[in-house]
Amino acid sequence: MADEITTDPAQSSGMQVMIDERDLKTHYSNAYRIHATADEVIVDLGFNMPDPNPRGGQQALLLKITDRVIMSYVNSKRLAMSLTQLIKRYEQQFGELPVQQGRQAPR
Numbered sequence: 713m714a715d716e717i718t719t720d721p722a723q724s725s726g727m728q729v730m731i732d733e734r735d736l737k738t739h740y741s742n743a744y745r746i747h748a749t750a751d752e753v754i755v756d757l758g759f760n761m762p763d764p765n766p767r768g769g770q771q772a773l774l775l776k777i778t779d780r781v782i783m784s785y786v787n788s789k790r791l792a793m794s795l796t797q798l799i800k801r802y803e804q805q806f807g808e809l810p811v812q813q814g815r816q817a818p819r
Contacts (some may be wrong), residue, residue, distance in 0.1 A: 753788040756779045794806055 741757040748754060757779040762771040783791065803809060 741778070743775055745775070745777070751784070753783050753785060755783070757781065 743760045745756040756777045758777040763774045
């Protein structure tokens, strides 16, 4: 049984896509790492936190990877287009989001 029924507007056939979210798990992520092969894009999701065991007293961040998503390049492009559209709508309503350089996870 599906929790939600939606129609994907990208499909011109009007096919209904049923979404089953019964096994959905939610994970927080404030960092990512992207790598790829010739056939797939791999996105590691996780979060940055202060290193609990800094070496030599030097402050450091620990990137704790919690999840990995492996997608085809076609699906990666669709995801990129969807995120671009979502962010554009958000910024039209609330203003431009700042992107802080140097605070991203290693790629």
